[in-house]
Amino acid sequence: MSVLVGEKVDDGKNGANSNGDDDIEHELMEWHATSGLLAITTYRANVGSEINFFTHQANKSNYLPIRKSNARVMYLCWHPIIDIIATSWDSGDVIIRFIQNDKDFSLPNENTSNDVIKCMLWGVIELKICIVKKNGSIVLWKIINDNKGGMSKIIVSGTINEEANCICRMISESKSLENNDVKQINAEHSDELKKSEQNKKIESNECFIIGGANGGIYIFHQNGEIREIHRVLESAVIQLFFIERKNLLLALSEELFLHQLTLIDNHKIEEKIRIKMSGKWPNFQMIMIRNDMLAMCNGENEIRIWDLKNDMNGTVSLRTAKSFSATDTITCLSYSNIKDCLSAGTVDGKIANWKHCRIDEEKFDKQWILQEAVYIGSKVKMINWSTISGILAVSTGFAVTLLKEQPILSYMNKNRAVIQSGSKKLTLICLQSIEQYDIQVSITPKGVHIDEKHLAIWDDQQIYLYEIINESNSKLNVQLASNFNCSVSSVVVYQKNVCCIEDDKIRIRTFQGTVKQVISLPEIEGNPIMIDINNNWICIASTNGFIRIYDLSVREARQQYHSKDISKTVQDFKYFLHIKLNKMGNRVSFTYCIDDSKNVYPGIMVWDADSDVISNFNFLTGMTDQQQYEANANASSLAASKRPNTAVARKIQQEQIRYRLPDYLPGFHCWDSNDSRYLICEANHRKPNTGPNYLLSIFVTSEDGLHMQDLQLKSRNSEILLGCTVPYIYFIRSDNDENDISNNEMNIGNLLLRQIFRQFIGLENSDPTTNEAMMNFSYYMTVDKMDEAFKAIKFIKSENAWEHMAHMCVKTQRLDIALLCLGNMGHASGARALKKSMKNGDPIEVQVAILAIQLGLLDEAQALFTSCGRYDLVNRLLQTRNRWDEAFKIAEKYDRIHLRNTYYNYANYLESINSTDAAIENYEKSGTHCFEVPRMLFDRPKMLEAYVKKTKHSGVQKWWAQYMESKGDVKSAYLYYQYAKDYLSVVRLLCRDNNIDEAIEIANSSGDKAACYHLGQYFEAHNDPNMAVMFFTKAHACSNALRLAKENNMTDKIANLALMAGGNELVEAAQYYENIPGQTDKAVMLYHKAGMINRALDLAFRTDQFSALDLITNELDENSDPRILERAAEFFKNNQQYNKAVQLLAYSKKYFEAIDLCKQKNVPMNEELAEVLTPSKGEITDESNRKKLLELIAECCVQQQNYHFAAKKYTQAGNKLDAMRSLVKSGDTARIVFFANAARKKEIYILAANYLQTLNWKEDCDLMKQIELFYNKANAYEHLASFYEACAQVEIDDYRDYNKAADALNEALQCIAKALQNNPKNQEYLMEKQTELYQTIGNIKEFIQIRTIYELDPIDAIRQLEAFADDKQVCKNIRLGDIYAVMIAYNVHKENYKKAYSLVQQLKDREPSIELNRYINKEIQDIICEKLKLSSFITDNKNLSECDNDQQSTNDEEVDYSYAMKRNFQ
Known part of the structure; x- marks a missing residue:
């Protein structure tokens, strides 16, 4: 958080015109984009104008001003990169100034009557400037720095047929410049820039767009081509913006029509949209912000912002809550890319700043947060942000002020706090009585400090001391006690003493400025840079990384401990960032930077002066130094012993997961004002406004070291941590305009936010004894000393305290203590629920969540259920809380198995609150409406009938039909049975009324099995077996159909019915046909279908059914009965079907017979048959027989010229030599070479080499090498x-x-x-x-x-x-x-x-x-x-x-x- 501090520019004339009564007028001012120089024009009547250059420090630079008598500056134009400025004058002259060497020269001027410069613009890199005159003439000049004053030459020129009004630059497909490129370009001369290939590329793509007074828009190329690309019909073009990333041109007309023009190929224009703005031109202003937004104002108290990218718009306005008057209006606008801040000057002499907040869920106009008004004093005519620093130049016409952002000053001491609320305004706050008092000071303070009775304010030259008056019967007030001149960097006040850091010493002075004591540091320690005080102890930090602690309670400050050299102990230490001293003066917490680039070490350090030990917590690892040591030792022991993780290791891992903050850095930190063990530290995201920020609470003792106690989200309403006094923690409020603070937060005025510690919610009004006991309990719980924790709370009688400790058990997941707390609370149902969950062996998160539910901590319970993946319990919990929308989201995404149940429960809830229509809808979604809706509407028959007629669901219609039938309304029942397509009930009613033909028609057309079965029963009962069998068959009731067919000797139907029925019915039908002469073929077929292959084959052999045998044997395999296989093989052999015979012999393990048959009958030995004939090692135990069999298979393959299979079988038999001979016969050179290399046998090498010599080795070098290699390997x-x-x-x-x-x-x-x-x-x-x-x-x-x-x-x-x-x-x-x-x-x-x-x-x-x-x-x-x-x-x-x-x-x-x-x- 920061405040803008103003400083008037030192032009040497401020004394004369400070009251605005001089004739001096500042008309224009412009920042340079890269060097940061500010050019300001000053005009005096009868004298003329001059242009001065100022630095960021508001001091006039050493560069000479540009002066011209009896002339007025009309326009300023800096080169975007190089320190060159072009100025146009009302005389028509253009003066170019080379800032670095104070050289300037004028461009040639014809001095015609209509020769006034209307606008001008530099090219991006090269020293080219486009100058447009009022008469429409356009000239592109090239400026040359010849070290003699400069030269110029016209590159191209042209004219448009109307007066020119405005200009913008267009660069298509250009290459953006990096910062180092900018520095390099600044260091080089213009003639060197010409040689850059990059410049040539940009130059070739650069052109200028000019807007005319008659509405024309022209494009001016560097080759001199001028072409009109668009014409605004309503009035003159007064402003042009080109958005390079979107290739979009914005043109504003004098009638305030904004045209969005898209540039397409060959510089053609397509108008995208045209919008009429409110207001009139002289008062209307528009600027580009954030690269794709427009900010517009019309002399009113509000600004309209238009997001071109997302096509959104909104307004931001001045508000009286930020010290703006209701009648104040805006006069000018400016925007800072660095600060992402939109600023406006007002008529009442104030500056309004809106900071952009990157929060996606906010409304568009709520993303811009108005800051407190900055008072200037006179009407603001012009403002301009520096592009390289956060400095805003403000001009009132007779004075220019630079507003610099300074971190807000604040300090808290126990019950009082002081906060800077303006550049020269402070607010004193009493934390107990919640009073505040505004102090207006005459200096711009550089620091503040407060103790119980005094307030110190200082700047670079003076110290002001105030006495705080806050008696019980009077309001809070201050009065100046003393002030004296003293140049200090930091000050603290103790009683009547003032401790000041002055250069390389610490001087202790009286309130009158008299030096009482001087503390000098040794040269090795460096100079003092920081000082902090707590009670009677002060801590001093030096530039070389030393810390000292002094006691101020004695007459002279006395060093309490030896100086601590932090730089030797802490790795990568560069310098201190913040230091804080605890109440007892024995521990110092600090953060530090690791390099000169202000990179902060991601952790908090604590020096315990009693034990002279430095402890730390690292945000990256999520562990303290002690935990890191224990984790490393545990990892080493586990690696050596291979044992599972210990309980200590698991606890460290859990804490590491909880506290690990890799994307965060430490912010402000402070010690509790009552407990010297308790430390609070901010954890801020590396990228502001990107993620949530956190607060870390830490216990530090000499006995137990540093232990993390809690991690909680920092409130969005808070900005900077100010101080801590248990049970409260204090923050400077955030300027986010939010009024929705939580129950444990309280605003103190408009600057301070008080928040209750999470572990003290509900106990904030407890007595100090209870607070102390709770802190001890928290400490012992944190360091895992349970006996001490029980002792700490032993004598607490407050039920609220026990309940609060039970709440802490939810956070710490200590269920044993939770049971004790529940017992002391008398919470029997909670204790029972927790014990039941523990007995069921639920995960620890579920048990803790059950405890949280019993204590009413439903949000914590939901988070616990979510963390262990029990989304079903999350769903149930949300249902009980009537948060149905969230419950549906959880069910749809994570718990879809209970989605219908969720709809059902929601419907029950809606029914209970008499929301009938919504209940019906959700019963339908749950799929239970067929029963639940009729039940719900049963007492409202008309609504029920209307629902039945309205809905088309068959279940509801069936229920209504049954209801009608039970009431005797058969006609209506028949109709609704038809609607519901309940054909069984329809056929049942028709059969009852003997409408058999209609019943048959419905059963046949619908194909409903139940209806057909009912008709089958009907025809069986009425002695019509044919119809009964037919309908039983349609109903797939094949057993009933078979029974009737057998009883009525329907021989032609039994086989088909048996095939449909399957199972035992096939066997029974086969037995039936077996006993009927001439039907054995059906019996064989049925036995085969039933899987009784032996029976089927036996019957087929006995009855000579060759076709059936052929069909059955196709299903035989190696798992079939060997006797059947042999018998079938013999059958096929006798019938000259040798292929099947060989295959069946192979299945029956008659390998030798099969091979003999192959040789005798020349049965083709394919790969599949060869594999079938190859027995596994388990099938033939005698290895010699197996080898002999494989060789027989190989011989058969050779006989059939199947050499590859032969080689494979010879190899499996271990006869590699014959395998090679087979490969040689095949002539497959690649396989021969591969096999020879794999076999590694002399004879095979020789065979391979001999074979290779039969090839054309004379022409193939690789063959020659291979032959030589094989003979060498074979010796x-x-x-x-x-x-x-x-x-x-x-x-x-x-x-x-x-x-x-x-x-x-x-x-x-x-x-x-x-x-x-x-x-x-x-x-x-x-x-x-x-x-x-x-x-x-x-x-x-x-x-x-x-x-x-x-x-x-x-x-x-x-x-x-x-x-x-x-x-x-x-x-x-x-x-x-x-x-x-x-x-x-x-x-x-x-x-x-x-x-x-x-x-x-x-x-x-x-x-x-x-x-x-x-x-x-x-x-x-x-x-x-x-x-x-x-x-x-x-x-x-x-x-x-x-x-x-x-x-x-x-x-x-x-x-x-x-x-x-x-x-x-x-």
Whole structure:
């Protein structure tokens, strides 16, 4: 809660014009949006105007004023971000001032007669300003700060065909600026702003909207385009607002029509709505508030607020209760986004402030709360809120005052309190007599303090001391006792002494200002910043986190305990926020901030000076420090022992759930003035007006530490905690205009609220002894010392006290003490109900709720039932309280099983109060109206008959029909039976009157079973069995129908009737047909339907009913009788239905016979049959027989080429090798690889690798790697060597790469060496293979060397190649074509074409089938043929393939071997 304190701006001329008799006039004032400078214009006749700049402290800034002689300022316009102001003058001049460097310059002016500036507006970021003149000309200027005074240039200009009146800015799809962006922009020059991409984006989307005197609305783009987008027909446009978030343009005309215009694509306008406002233009004002609301006034005492978002409106007005006169009217408006406050100046020189309260359930106009009037003194002409601080500038024309919000000053001392009620007004209140006295002071107080007889008020320079006069025979009054000059930050008064904090010392002075004692703090403790007093004790807190306690009862103040360094004990301590001292002077409670940003620690701390221990309660955890320690210790012991939670741990958890307040921070706190153990602390929501606030009550002692006693909601009528004197707690009242205070609250004047402690409700008038006993009882209950609690209340005789303690037991859930209290109260029924609930083992919440009901605490009982989820009991409780609407809501949402019962009980209640129509409605909702409504209306037959005729419910109509029949009115009964569709009663009446045909028609048309059964009985009694059987059948009374059919030999109907009846009737009917020749097929069918499969099959076998057998066997499975299965299988085998025979043999566990039959008759072995033939391990105990069976199934699958199933069965039999062979036959590479990896057997690895070699491994690197991997895993080095030889051959044959071939053969040689290390049986063969590989590798390396020598010594290389060509052994390892290709190329190079041709012929002779194009370049062949004039070499070979030229041979593609091979090769 706060109060506005006024301070006049210091312009150096206030002395001259304070009385308003000077010719000085303040015409305009405007705050800068980001820097907080206030520009104020001052005009003097015959001199001119000047513009001065002021700070938030109301002091004139160091910036030079803007002056212009013989001219008047017409308009002020700050740039929205940068410290630049544009001013227009009545001479038509526009002066631009760069505030930071005091540079200003004028825009060029043509000085025409109609050149007056009508309006101007800056762009958002760049230094562009749009200036609109009265003649309709529009110019967009760009301002450049060149550090020499400034420059300007026209970007675009244009004209509208009418006079201009107003302007607004429109930015579509712009990017909003953060605070840090604003700071950065302020620090940079305008030429740097131009380079920002963000600025370019905003610039491109920014345009201006201008309103004209003839009703036109124009849009002006930065490219110079001007377009009329709308026209107001009635009059001139005088105000424009653009709401960016809604893309909405508001236009106000001079006739006060408000147009809502929606902007759509391409700047098209669509008029949404047009509304006529009341009033006339000169007196009408309208401003935008809260981004989507309008505030309007018309020179009256009220303001209309229109919520555009929710389409709601309401009015707020001046009220005499807030010190406004009935004739006062509003002159001007302003709104603060920071404070969410709407302000208005009045004719009587007052400021009205409406603060917005964010409460959804309030009415719209009730959301704005009027504050106390702030007196200015003269008619207010203009007001303006600062956009970055809570400062309101108020202008009366000859003076400007800055109103700053200051926290309200207050103090309470036992039976007296003082509260600031105005900027220079205090209210003294006597709490016992409820008297109050207003004190008007001459200073703006910075602090107040009160003791039993004196009041101290001070500001920065003076202290005023007042004596309080409050004798028994006189009214409350004060008189000034003394005042003296003293610069203090805090003051307390004790008897005739004044303790003052002055800079770095505490001085104790007399009332005349004489210093009696000086208390200095050591340098390590810092300077004193806070002081608190209680009785004769004072507590001093210092800047470095130290606390001292002094005793003032002696002549000189004496320190009682050693100084306590809080900063060393408390984590993250920065500085104190509040401190309070208890009555005995031995405990100090305090809150503190954890950083310089005023972030408050979420908890309350208490220093016990006697034990030198600091205790705390943490809002985040909901636990005290002691509870946190116990919880941690308990968690550690439970983790070690794995035991369940102890009772202490469960209690801590319950308290933690109750007291945990993660979204709250501590507010004010105070100690009780009578009990030094009792501490009260506010818990305020982090976001004001968001959630409810709470009060925490705490007991603190040296013996038991800090214990939470209660948590209760803070009253909505209260604002700030002021003090506590059991049984009362005092608050400063909230300005919420609410008069609905609760029974335990009382207003003291218009500033103070007194509330009774919850545990003292009903005991507020008790004597001090009872109060003390109750406090002791509460304390011992809190610390769980029950014996001491009983002692504390032992001698209390007051029944009210016992009842109150019983109420406390509801809160503490101590039922043992509750029983004692009920006994002392004589409340026998309550004790009986509680004991019954305890005996039934109800949850503790239910037991406590029963106690609460007996004590009349119905709200608490409801909350308890709700907390344990017993919504049925909540429903019942609400019903007993006649809160039926709430009961229905609970029943519909949580207790739907009792919803109809709730309607029924409500109907009974309505019936008891003779609300017949409503009772009928609720009986209908409960579904009991068929009986209850006739019962209720039975004594009112006419109403009953009218209800029956009105309602269409069959139950009511049936009741009325029965009633009519009982009275002998058969005709009416027949009619209402028909209405009710009670066809049984209709048929019954018709049969009684022998109207059989009509009865048959009704029974057939309705299909009513009861009616048909009645007709069946009728026809049976009248010896008509056919009709009786038919109607019994329609009634589904098949037993009766069967009985009659058998008695009357209706053989054709018995089977169908038996099928309809089912059960034993099927068997009896089957037996019946079995004894009748020619009807055995029906008997078999009925036995089958009855589930007697054996009997049905036996009868079918005996009577050769093959179709029936086929049908019955479809229902046989493995659970059927094995003998039946074998017999059926044999039957199907003999009838060549082998598939069914095999399946039945499998069901009968004749697996081997089934498999033999599959092989013999080639019965398809699908997956389902294979699974049926696969026995579980429990069915065949001999594992070898089971394995043999599985292998037989696999062999059968292989025989049928079903290799996958075969592999599966081989695997189940444990024969993985045959499983792999089956997979190899399937050719499923993926499964083969997977199975080999899963099997991990040598033979399987070899099989898999051998299979992979059958694929196109030459083109697939992954296959090559897999082959190599499998052979390595199998240690099959001989196979791996063969694979490497194949790789070498591929390199030679396909790629002519002898280097890689040699590498591959080396790998093969290493594999042979590894194979020889294992002493194989074929060692001799391997050694021969090794020798062969050595020879091959040698030949290849020699050939490679020859090709290398060829580059250096071709002659020697050719000689060696000729020797190679003649060696047959070498030609086995080196392709002859490769040898001859080198020699042929050499001779061609030497132009020895005949020799080259001769070599070609030799090659063809030695290998007639050779393809020359694979070895000899086509170009070389053409050269030989051309030089020797031959047609072609290729004469004998036909259909030779089109091979690539020599480039193919030289640029071979490399084969991608595995990592190991590539490493070895390279």
